[in-house]
Each structure stands twice: as structure tokens, then as C-alpha cells.
Amino acid sequence: MSDAQPLLKVRDLRVHFATEGSLVRAVDGVDLELRAGETLALVGESGCGKSTLARALVGLNPITSGSAEFKGRTITGLSRAAARPFRRELQLVFQDPYASLNPRFTIAQTLAEPLLLHDKASRRNVDAKVCELLAQVGLDPELRARYPHEFSGGQRQRISIARALAVEPSLLLCDEVTSALDVSIQAQILDLLRSVQQKLGLSYLFITHDLGVVRYIAHRVAVMYVGQIVELRDTESLFESPAHPYTQALLASIPRVSRGPQARLPLAGEVPSPARPPSGCRFHPRCSFAFERCPKEQPELYPVGAGSSRCFLSERVG
Amino acid sequence: MSEELLRIADLTVSFTTRERTVRAVDGVSFDVRPGEVVGLVGESGCGKSVTSLSILGLHEQPVGRVTGSIRLGERELVGASPATLRAVRGNRVSMIFQDPLTSLNPYLRVEEQLAEVLDLHLHLRGPAARARMLEILSQVGIPGEERLRAYPHQLSGGMRQRICIAMALLCNPELLIADEPTTMLDVTIQAQIIELLKSLREQRKMSILFITHDLGVVSEICDRVIVMYAGRIVEQARTAELLHTPLHPYTEALLRSTPRVDVPGGGALHPIGGLPPRLSDKKLEECAFAPRCPRVREGCKDGEPALTSAGGERLRRCIVPVAEMMGRRS
Numbered sequence: 001m002s003d004a005q006p007l008l009k010v011r012d013l014r015v016h017f018a019t020e021g022s023l024v025r026a027v028d029g030v031d032l033e034l035r036a037g038e039t040l041a042l043v044g045e046s047g048c049g050k051s052t053l054a055r056a057l058v059g060l061n062p063i064t065s066g067s068a069e070f071k072g073r074t075i076t077g078l079s080r081a082a083a084r085p086f087r088r089e090l091q092l093v094f095q096d097p098y099a100s101l102n103p104r105f106t107i108a109q110t111l112a113e114p115l116l117l118h119d120k121a122s123r124r125n126v127d128a129k130v131c132e133l134l135a136q137v138g139l140d141p142e143l144r145a146r147y148p149h150e151f152s153g154g155q156r157q158r159i160s161i162a163r164a165l166a167v168e169p170s171l172l173l174c175d176e177v178t179s180a181l182d183v184s185i186q187a188q189i190l191d192l193l194r195s196v197q198q199k200l201g202l203s204y205l206f207i208t209h210d211l212g213v214v215r216y217i218a219h220r221v222a223v224m225y226v227g228q229i230v231e232l233r234d235t236e237s238l239f240e241s242p243a244h245p246y247t248q249a250l251l252a253s254i255p256r257v258s259r260g261p262q263a264r265l266p267l268a269g270e271v272p273s274p275a276r277p278p279s280g281c282r283f284h285p286r287c288s289f290a291f292e293r294c295p296k297e298q299p300e301l302y303p304v305g306a307g308s309s310r311c312f313l314s315e316r317v318g
Numbered sequence: 319m320s321e322e323l324l325r326i327a328d329l330t331v332s333f334t335t336r337e338r339t340v341r342a343v344d345g346v347s348f349d350v351r352p353g354e355v356v357g358l359v360g361e362s363g364c365g366k367s368v369t370s371l372s373i374l375g376l377h378e379q380p381v382g383r384v385t386g387s388i389r390l391g392e393r394e395l396v397g398a399s400p401a402t403l404r405a406v407r408g409n410r411v412s413m414i415f416q417d418p419l420t421s422l423n424p425y426l427r428v429e430e431q432l433a434e435v436l437d438l439h440l441h442l443r444g445p446a447a448r449a450r451m452l453e454i455l456s457q458v459g460i461p462g463e464e465r466l467r468a469y470p471h472q473l474s475g476g477m478r479q480r481i482c483i484a485m486a487l488l489c490n491p492e493l494l495i496a497d498e499p500t501t502m503l504d505v506t507i508q509a510q511i512i513e514l515l516k517s518l519r520e521q522r523k524m525s526i527l528f529i530t531h532d533l534g535v536v537s538e539i540c541d542r543v544i545v546m547y548a549g550r551i552v553e554q555a556r557t558a559e560l561l562h563t564p565l566h567p568y569t570e571a572l573l574r575s576t577p578r579v580d581v582p583g584g585g586a587l588h589p590i591g592g593l594p595p596r597l598s599d600k601k602l603e604e605c606a607f608a609p610r611c612p613r614v615r616e617g618c619k620d621g622e623p624a625l626t627s628a629g630g631e632r633l634r635r636c637i638v639p640v641a642e643m644m645g646r647r648s
Contacts, residue, residue, distance in 0.1 A: 045504035046475070152593055153362075182361035182531065187575035187589035209504065212577035216584025236582055253509040255534030256580050257561045257573065266509035270474050 005072055006033040007171060007203050008057075013066035013076075015049070015056045022275040026052040028227035029066070031301075034171070039197065039204040041218035041235070043211065043250075045271050048224040050207045054173045057205075058090050059083055070171075088118050091164035095176035097156030101148040107134070107159055108144040114166045133162040138192060154185035158192065165196065175207045190217055211254055215239055220307070223247050226282040227274050233307035243309035246283045281311070289313060321391075323492055323525050324350040324373070329386035329396075331368050331377065332599055339599040342368045344549040345386075350493065355519060355526040357540035357557070359533065361572075363594060365549040366529045370495050372396075373527075374413060375403045390493070409439045412486035416498040418478035422470040428481055429466040432488065439489045450488065457521075458484045459514060476507035483514065490522070497529045512538050533573060537561055542631070545569050548595050548606035551625060554633040565634045565643045567613045588612075605636070613638050 015027040027049040034040050042050040055061040057068055057075075068076045075086045094100040101110060111130045115121040121129040131141035137158040148156055157177060164172055174193070178186040194217065196202060206218055214221055214235065221238045223231040223246065231244040242248045249267040269286045272278055278285050284294035293312055301308040302315040331343040343365040350356045358366045371377055372384050375395060388395040390406060398406075415421045423431055432451045436442040442450060451466060458480040470478055479499060486494055496515065500508040516539055519526055528540055536543055536557060543560045545553040545568065553566035564570040571590045578585035592610045602622040608614050617637050625635045636643075 045506065154593070183572060184361060184575045184590035185593075187577075187587045188591075190577070190587060191589055210577070211505075212579045212584055214584075215579055215581075216577035216587060239579065239582075249506060251579065253505040254579050255509075255512070255532070255538045256578070257533050257537050257576075258578075258580050266513050267506040268510075270476060270507065271504070 007036045007038075007071060008032075008034040008205075009069040010057070011067050011069075013053065013056065013068060014064040015052050015061050016064040019275070024273075024275045025227050025277060026061075026274050027056065028274070028277070030224075030227075030229055032222055032229065032232065034203055034205060036170070036203055037197070037201045038220065039206055039218045041206045041208060041214040041221045042224060043208060043214055043221060044224035045209065045250075047226075047271055047274065049227040049274065050224050051175055053224075054092065054175055054205060054207055058087065058092050058173060060092075088167045089169050090171045090173060091167065091169040092173045092175065093157075093160050093164050093177050095179050097153055097160050097180065098148075100160055101156055101163075103148055106145050106147055107151075110148075110159065111144075111163055111166055114163060118167045120167055129166075133166055134159075136165065136196070137162045138188075152185075153181055154188060157181065157189055161189075161192065161196070165200075169202070171203045171205065173205045173207070176209070177206075178213060179208065179210065186213070193217065211239075211251065223250070226272055226277050228282065228310065229301065230283065230310045231304075231307070232301070233304065233309075237305055237307065243304045243307075243314050244283075244311045245287045245289050245313075247309075249286075321352075322349040323352045323354075323391065324527070325387070325389040326369075326373075327387040327389075329369065329372060329384070329388060331365075331372055331385075332383050333381055334383070335381075340597045341599045342549050342597060343372070346546075346549075346551055347386075348544055348551065348554065350525050350527055352492070352525055353519070353523040354542065355528055355540050357536040357543040358527060358529045358546065359531065359536060359543055359572075360546035361531055361594065363597070364546040366546050367497055368549075369546075370413070370497055370527060370529055373495060374407050374411060408435060408486075408491075409489045410491055411493045411495065412489070412491040413495040413497065414479070414482045414486050414499050416501050418475065418482045418502075419470060421482050422478060424470055426469075427466065428468050428470070428473075431481075432466075432485055435485055435488045451484075454484045454487055457487070457518070459510075460484070474507075475503055476510060479503065479511055480514070483511075483518075487518065487522075491524065493525045493527065495527045495529070498531070499528075500535060501530070501532070508535070515539060533561065533576060545572070549597060550606065550635065551633070552607065552635045554631070556631065559632065563644050565628050565632060565640055566607075566636045567611045567638060567643075568607045570643070571610075571612065613642075 010030055010032045013027055013030045017024040017026060030053060044050050052061055056063050063076050067074055070086055108130050111133055112126045115126055115129050130144055134141045134144060139158050178189050208214060218235045221233055221235050222229045225246050231247045242251055253266060267286055280295040280297050281299050284290040299310045299312050301310050304314050327347045329343055329346045332339055332341045346369055360366050373388055384396055433447055436447045436450060460480055500511050530536060540557045543557050544551055547568050553569050564573060574588040575590055577587060590610050595606055604619045605623055608618040623635050623637050625633050628634050628640055
């Protein structure tokens with residue numbers, strides 16, 4: 001896809017946090033593009049920087065360096081006032097629907113606030129808009145006078161999605177939106193997100209650690225490890241022939257119902273701290289393919305098919 | 319066949335609040351044999367954790383009322399004295415939980431937490447206790463004395479869960495109850511912990527009651543699976559049978575609503591409509607799953623079906639013919 005400009009374009013983005021005596025490189029040079037109507041999954045283990053990246057894009061984390069463009073206009077380094085129109089375009093949906101809804105607001109109040117704030121409704125038609133939003137996410141508009149505690153986890157996540165949709169965004173950043181839900185409810189929410197995308201042409205940056213969910217919902221996948229993207233591929237190519245050894249290990253670790261118990265060698269060791277990333281390739285201390293070059297030099301993202309992989313082995317192949 | 323280690327019969331647990339009484343577990347019966355790993359599976363609120371907490375008598379009294387029978391070997395645990403339960407807990411039966419951070423005392427070093435267990439149950443102190451600690455830590459993959467001096471917050475999530483497992487194993491329990499022990503861990507660490515539990519079970523011939531919502535995890539470690547819904551058992555089978563040919567529509571629906579990593583496009587997803595029923599203390603007038611069941615039919619509304627044998631060790635609570643359940647899959 002080369003025709004239209006991407007919806008979101010991130011260049012060499014870094015988010016570093018200074019803590020006592022060390023610099024935590026939570027996001028350390030990320031490049032990515034997101035097209036209109038596309039779902040890009042951002043996957044990786046705790047602390048890989050996937051949530052920090054999403055939060056930085058909506059201004060919740062300060063950006064250390066690098067840039068992000070949205071519809072061709074720079075959205076990094078803007079003043080609060082200048083950033084405001086972009087805030088509407090990029091909406092974040094969080095993991096915990098219990099913590100992200102105001103317990104003292106009725107659902108109608110929760111949904112009316114962004115509608116009024118961003119002039120998507122007037123006092124007169126706000127109630128009709130609220131009902132419309134609830135119907136869109138599969139909830140009975142009759143329930144709008146109720147409070148969050150009267151709803152189940154899945155219903156609350158529907159309300160959070162309705163709140164994000166209220167301001168007519170073009171990009172939804174979904175941060176582990178189904179991780180707190182039971183599988184039967186998770187499937188309902190995934191179906192809802194898919195149908196909303198088809199109807200409204202939304203793009204999703206979909207952050208999750210669950211690779212089953214990724215395979216179901218994403219068009220492309222970016223795998224992160226210690227603040228960097230190590231592999232960026234079309235979803236099916238990634239699952240059929242993962243290029244980076246970390247992606248391979250990640251896929252092999254997932255228990256699957258079709259496989260049954262089998263002897264496997266789990267990836268040894270733990271994810272290194274982003275305050276002290278290993279030299280050279282950040283994955284080399286845990287990598288079973290590591291050779292003499294890996295601890296010395298940092299690999300770039302080398303092309304693999306239509307995607308890329310940050311591994312010297314991909315350099316030879318690609 | 320050897321004698322069952324744990325035998326639960328007609329277990330019912332109800333909780334009384336100011337407004338109402340809720341039966342969270344309703345007439346649950348099952349066994350765990352020596353050396354066997356049994357999975358207890360279901361979604362939030364199905365009663366799997368409440369069942370496991372009853373074994374150790376961990377429900378707050380008198381809010382939680384436990385009836386029925388829980389026998390560990392020759393000993394009856396329902397209604398047992400606090401002293402009897404203390405002798406069982408942490409000694410013959412240990413438990414590990416989902417969140418290792420809240421199960422460890424944040425003020426105590428690893429060493430002090432392990433020492434307390436050894437002192438209390440085995441009256442081991444000093445060098446003997448220390449030797450035992452180091453031995454158990456190396457068994458759970460934490461070599462060296464360095465970690466003994468650490469506080470829980472200085473350890474990673476996977477490391478903390480290893481410490482909890484070490485603490486649970488100090489007294490060589492016959493039964494380990496593991497309540498979602500890998501749910502909070504990343505997949506690569508989850509794989510390490512599952513491998514660890516498998517090898518410990520091999521070495522020690524220990525039984526594990528493994529509580530989880532993840533059928534993938536079940537396939538990795540469990541010999542037998544019990545599926546719970548709305549406080550009751552709806553299906554029980556050997557793991558491979560259950561995952562391959564589920565004979566209860568709820569088990570089937572659970573499998574069909576889980577996105578698959580091993581199928582292009584994540585497989586076709588079939589969400590289960592609606593929500594689990596609100597629990598009460600009344601007798602059910604229909605099958606608990608009927609309102610959400612894709613295979614619901616006339617007879618489903620005529621009272622709750624009984625848990626019946628479907629050949630061999632398989633049990634299920636459903637009136638849909640077995641042939642029909644087996645026919646449409648494959």
C-alpha cells in the first residue's frame with residue numbers, strides 16, 4: 001500500500017525516564033506507520049514499552065525525542081491548546097473497565113461529557129446522542145441512568161468503547177482491552193471492535209500480550225522487546241514464519257489446546273531491565289542462535305518480505 | 319488403582335450477606351488421586367476458587383457456610399477443628415495463588431518467610447533450616463544464597479512465584495492447590511513455571527489441583543479436567559478427550575470463543591451470548607446454561623439435568639445426545 005499517506009507515522013520515537021541513578025529507556029527508537037482502517041497489534045511482554053508508546057502518542061507520557069505525524073501533521077511537541085484537536089482524533093481505551101469509569105457518574109453523564117466538550121452534541125440533543133452511542137456498542141439505551149457498578153466487566157468495557165467513540169476519533173489505541181475479561185465476554189468485545197471498524201473505518205493500535213487475540217484481530221503486528229520493535233510483519237506471515245528468534249520463542253511459549261503436553265525448552269532467563277539494556281542485540285543473552293557479532297553490534301530492522309526483523313540472520317536472508 | 323488422596327462429596331458453599339444468600343458452589347463431587355493433576359476450569363464466578371478454598375477451610379466464618387464432605391486420606395476436613403486444619407495446611411496440603419506479590423509478606427526477607435514455615439511445621443531451625451531452604455530453592459530454579467536475603471519487591475514476578483512454590487513445597491505436601499498460578503505472568507515466564515510444576519510433580523509424585531480459566535494451560539499440565547459453570551460441575555473428562563470432543567455445550571462454547579494462535583485468522587470466533595446467571599440459593603428450574611446455550615431444546619427447561627456418565631470416566635450434565643455432540647465437531 002503506497003498510495004495514500006499513512007494515518008499515523010512515528011519516527012525514531014524515544015521515551016526515557018530519569019530515575020534515581022539510572023535512565024530507563026522505556027521506548028528506544030520506534031518507527032511505525034499505521035494506515036487508515038488498519039489494525040496494528042503491538043505485542044510483547046511486561047515492560048517492553050508497548051503501553052508507554054501508546055500513552056506517549058496521546059500525550060500522557062512526555063516524548064524524549066523523535067516525532068509522530070498524524071494525517072501528515074506533527075503532533076509531538078505541541079502546546080496543550082494546539083494538541084487539543086488531535087486529542088479528539090486519538091482515543092485511548094484501557095484494560096480495566098472498573099478503574100476507567102467514574103463511579104459517581106451515571107453512564108449518561110460519562111458519555112455526555114466528551115460529547116459536549118468537543119461540540120459533538122448540544123444540550124438539546126445530547127440525550128439522543130447518548131442513546132445512539134449505547135445502541136452502537138450493543139447496550140440497551142434504557143440503562144443510561146445507571147452507575148458503573150451496576151454493570152458487568154464486559155458491559156463496562158462496552159461503555160468505555162462508547163465513550164471513546166463519542167468524539168468521532170479516527171484512531172483507537174486499545175491497551176489490553178480484553179485482558180480483564182472472561183473468554184466468552186472477550187469474544188463479544190472483539191466482535192464489537194471488528195464491526196465498529198467495518199462501519200466507521202477506524203484504525204486500531206491494539207496493544208495486547210495475547211497472541212491468539214492478535215491473530216484474530218490484527219492486520220499487521222509489531223513485536224517489541226526492551227523498548228524496540230524487533231519484528232514488524234503482516235499477521236499471517238508472522239504466525240506462519242516468524243523471522244526473529246524472540247518472536248519464535250514467544251510463539252512457542254503459548255500453550256495451545258491443539259498441541260497437548262509436549263516437551264519444550266522454555267526461553268531461559270527474564271526480560272532485561274530497560275535501564276540496563278544488553279549490548280548489541282538486546283535479545284542476545286537469551287537467544288539460542290546468538291553468535292559473536294550479536295553482543296557487539298546493534299542489528300537494524302532488515303526487510304523480510306513486506307515486513308522487517310531486527311536480527312543479523314534476517315540480514316543474510318532478506 | 320490406588321486409594322484417592324482427596325475425595326470431595328456433595329460440597330456446597332453458601333455466603334450470606336445482608337440482602338441475600340448465594341450458593342457459590344452447589345453439590346460438587348470429585349476425587350484427586352495420588353500423583354494426579356486435576357484441572358478445575360471455568361469463568362469468573364463459576365465457583366472454582368471457592369471450591370479450592372474450602373479444602374483448606376479458608377472461608378470466613380460464619381459468612382461462608384460449607385456443607386458436604388472433603389476427605390483428605392482418612393481425615394474429614396469439613397467441620398474439622400482449627401488445630402486439625404492447621405496441621406493439614408502448609409503441611410499435607412499447600413496452596414499457591416495468582417498474585418505472588420500479595421501472598422508474600424513485603425516486610426520480610428525471603429529467608430524469614432521460609433524459616434517461619436520450617437519452624438512452625440517441622441520445628442527446624444538454624445543450619446538445618448538453612449540447608450533445607452537452599453535445597454528447595456535450587457529445586458525451583460533459584461540457585462545461590464543471594465535470593466534468601468531479598469525482599470519480595472526486589473524480585474521479578476516469575477521469581478516471586480518460584481519463591482511461593484518453594485514455600486509451598488517445604489513440608490513435602492501430598493497435594494498442591496494452584497489457583498491461577500500463571501495468570502499474571504508473561505507467556506515465556508508462564509512456560510517456565512508450567513515446566514517447573516510438571517517436573518516437580520514427576521519427582522515428588524505429588525498431586526496438583528490446578529485452577530485456571532485457560533484451556534491452553536490445561537492441555538499442558540492436566541491429566542483430567544473438571545469444567546464448572548454457575549457453581550456446579552458440567553463436565554469431567556480426561557484432558558485430551560475434553561479438548562477434542564467436548565460433550566457439554568458450555569465446554570464446546572468455551573473452546574469456540576477462544577481465539578487460536580495456531581489457526582489462520584485466529585479461527586472463527588463464536589462468542590457466548592449473554593452473561594452467566596446470577597447465583598441465588600434457590601433450586602434451579604432449568605439447566606443453568608440453557609439461556610446462553612446454542613444447542614438449547616425443549617427438555618432443557620424441565621428442571622436441571624443430572625450429572626451422568628458418558629462412558630468411562632466421563633461425566634456431563636446435559637440432555638443433548640452424545641452422538642450429536644460428537645457429530646458436529648471433527
